Amino acid sequence: MVGSNSNIKLRLSIRYLIAIVLLVIMVFPYLYMVLNSLADWSQVDRKLIPTKFTLRSYQWLFTGGETGITRPWIHAFFNSVFVSLISTALMMMFAIMVAYALSKLKFRGRDSINNFVLFHMFFPAIILIIPNFLIIQKVGLFDTYWALIIPKAMSLWGIFMYTNFFKAVPDAFIEAAKLDGASDFKILYKIMMPMSKSITTVVFLFLLMERWTELLWDMIVVRSDGMLTLNVLLSQMFGPYQSYPGPMYAGAVMLTLPIIILFIIFGKKFQEGMQFNLK
Amino acid sequence: MEKNNNRLGWLFASPYLIFSTVFFLGPLIWSLYLSFTNWDLISPTYDFVGFKNFTKALGTPGVRSAFWVTYKFMIVFVPIVTAMSLFVAVIVKGLPKLKSVFLIGFFLPYLSSGVVASLIVKGFLSHTSPVQTFLRERLGLDIDWLGGSFSALFVVAMIMAWKFTGYYALILTSGLESIDQEVYEAAAIDGVKDSQRFWKITLPLLYPAIYTTLILSFGATFGIFTEVYQLTGGGPNYATNTWQMEIYSQAFKNLQAGYASAIAIMAAVATFISIFVIRKILEMWGKRNGWV
Numbered sequence: 001m002v003g004s005n006s007n008i009k010l011r012l013s014i015r016y017l018i019a020i021v022l023l024v025i026m027v028f029p030y031l032y033m034v035l036n037s038l039a040d041w042s043q044v045d046r047k048l049i050p051t052k053f054t055l056r057s058y059q060w061l062f063t064g065g066e067t068g069i070t071r072p073w074i075h076a077f078f079n080s081v082f083v084s085l086i087s088t089a090l091m092m093m094f095a096i097m098v099a100y101a102l103s104k105l106k107f108r109g110r111d112s113i114n115n116f117v118l119f120h121m122f123f124p125a126i127i128l129i130i131p132n133f134l135i136i137q138k139v140g141l142f143d144t145y146w147a148l149i150i151p152k153a154m155s156l157w158g159i160f161m162y163t164n165f166f167k168a169v170p171d172a173f174i175e176a177a178k179l180d181g182a183s184d185f186k187i188l189y190k191i192m193m194p195m196s197k198s199i200t201t202v203v204f205l206f207l208l209m210e211r212w213t214e215l216l217w218d219m220i221v222v223r224s225d226g227m228l229t230l231n232v233l234l235s236q237m238f239g240p241y242q243s244y245p246g247p248m249y250a251g252a253v254m255l256t257l258p259i260i261i262l263f264i265i266f267g268k269k270f271q272e273g274m275q276f277n278l279k
Numbered sequence: 280m281e282k283n284n285n286r287l288g289w290l291f292a293s294p295y296l297i298f299s300t301v302f303f304l305g306p307l308i309w310s311l312y313l314s315f316t317n318w319d320l321i322s323p324t325y326d327f328v329g330f331k332n333f334t335k336a337l338g339t340p341g342v343r344s345a346f347w348v349t350y351k352f353m354i355v356f357v358p359i360v361t362a363m364s365l366f367v368a369v370i371v372k373g374l375p376k377l378k379s380v381f382l383i384g385f386f387l388p389y390l391s392s393g394v395v396a397s398l399i400v401k402g403f404l405s406h407t408s409p410v411q412t413f414l415r416e417r418l419g420l421d422i423d424w425l426g427g428s429f430s431a432l433f434v435v436a437m438i439m440a441w442k443f444t445g446y447y448a449l450i451l452t453s454g455l456e457s458i459d460q461e462v463y464e465a466a467a468i469d470g471v472k473d474s475q476r477f478w479k480i481t482l483p484l485l486y487p488a489i490y491t492t493l494i495l496s497f498g499a500t501f502g503i504f505t506e507v508y509q510l511t512g513g514g515p516n517y518a519t520n521t522w523q524m525e526i527y528s529q530a531f532k533n534l535q536a537g538y539a540s541a542i543a544i545m546a547a548v549a550t551f552i553s554i555f556v557i558r559k560i561l562e563m564w565g566k567r568n569g570w571v
Binding site: 048 | 384527
């Protein structure tokens, strides 16, 4: 490279500066949300950076404030955690099982199933929402946890990711384990899973995040207050509670923070996994 | 051995086979059937009406707008998100330290729920908000962001861009990093000017990654629902009425299940054909320039 040492340093500092400014702009909406959830109500949505703070918005969520209507925020939060964790666990489990069959077990019809998964994955899913809703209603699962979990227990994208990953694992490993008398369940659990740690983090976080923020499906299959997930509850409060922006921001923080914390905990692993997947 | 494996294979694949039968193939046929009926989602009886739903749908402003709004979103959203993520990727790529911190930071918006993003934007653009007050009092601009056809579309597209930039930047960064530095040095010797570096070297070698982000971002425009539902309800005057929004309104608000099924099928066909054409165009563009 031509140019003196100080020139390079200057260029680098400019890059860092731009990166920091960009990052602040990108993360600003979150900052705005957190600050507003903590701001004195006279300043919510009136000041870019509030100066007076209070916990009233959070208190309001739990007590219902002067409207006297206690909205089940905590319950909805619990519902979200429960439904998302179970759904995601099932999606992971089935994805790993199916992917193992589609990549490592030789059986008649495997190629057809593989092609069908691809077709299914790229099929525009909007056609399915009305009949799927009707199925849930017909079998009497409307307004139950099952309605939130069962139709969201399979992820084609998850199957696709794991199939591709497992294909890259040499067959020799599996044959060696088989000679030692290991069953396929054991191979899956003891060999394939430990090898796919990085991709597991990525798939898990993506699936959990998607399930956690799902709106349309959750909105149509449950009705009663006790069944709502936090995202749906927040969406329902959106219009009528416009005069209470503070508590709305507090609800938004409740919805956003857990997933971000989880993500930051797994951040390093996630990035490694992403790099791997993108190559 | 062979037989045993056969059984095990089907056993392991069975969760998917059952699921796709119940929640994909069955519903697909049911949906096709419903689209030819006038069912209202509640009454026990309904009639077979042939192609009436389809012909009716073609003539309504809701469906027409849904068709065009998707492409309008593309025109606004795809260039913005591509430019932003490219810029982020180029800036972050050369950083010796804290690169992953930056990348993860940029990725955070992707984790936001559309409801939360809409809530923040609505507050941010409300009449008394600091931004609006500033625009009004200092610059004399009184903009009703969600009330104008283009501005409402623009606001939703910007939320989407905010959300996806970090994700696509991650893809583009790893694309950039797979480019060998020696290529640049060799090009410098061959007399490629600094100003041509991006167009002559980076872009061609980055094409596979750009192709991925473009396909993803085009695809994303077909699934817009939450932000629109939350912020505009498809308005003003259908300016942000996406396919999903139209299907939701017809099926679950107006309770026209048969009619909505017909719209869903039209949406799926439009999506399928559009994505196919876009892919072909992108591939041709790459081939023509010798990038693939």
